[in-house]
Amino acid sequence: MLDIKLAKSKMENEEGMNHLWIQLFRDGKVQSQKSEIQIRLPKGIYRSHNLNGLVENEREHIVVDAPDQDVIIEIYTQASIQCGEMTIVVSLLTAETTVSKEISIQVVEEDEMDMVEIDDQVVERIKELSHATPPCEEGTNFVSIQPRILEKRDNEFSYLEKKYRIDY
Numbered sequence: 024m025l026d027i028k029l030a031k032s033k034m035e036n037e038e039g040m041n042h043l044w045i046q047l048f049r050d051g052k053v054q055s056q057k058s059e060i061q062i063r064l065p066k067g068i069y070r071s072h073n074l075n076g077l078v079e080n081e082r083e084h085i086v087v088d089a090p091d092q093d094v095i096i097e098i099y100t101q102a103s104i105q106c107g108e109m110t111i112v113v114s115l116l117t118a119e120t121t122v123s124k125e126i127s128i129q130v131v132e133e134d135e136m137d138m139v140e141i142d143d144q145v146v147e148r149i150k151e152l153s154h155a156t157p158p159c160e161e162g163t164n165f166v167s168i169q170p171r172i173l174e175k176r177d178n179e180f181s182y183l184e185k186k187y188r189i190d191y
Contacts, residue, residue: 028044029042036131041128043111047093109128111126113126
């Protein structure tokens, strides 16, 4: 019902970045279509909005309306944090049940990033998502506004301005 993967096995403790891939699978017992994904990150690790463009509510839960979807989230550190193994908890909340999964992430110094393992499947999914065009509804109109271009011109009064202008 819920699967979690990280793009990299390790993350730098200072200005580090990684991607979290959350996959949802259909469960025959659960009939509810609408659900929410809650992500609890360790102290010092932050996340951006999901890269799939799904709606996030006021509790910062990702609203999912189809059972077979995936969500990609960029996680990062803003300042130096303590190194070590940390746990990310992802919960799928539906009207009937709550399913939680944990994934460990190793936070290391920059010089220890040489032995990092990269999950090619996650990287390919991120590439697919970055090349995908955003969904366009039929009622959507695109408006293109041309910027003004200012040109310096000489007119009949410009010689007077040049002659009598006082620059302080």
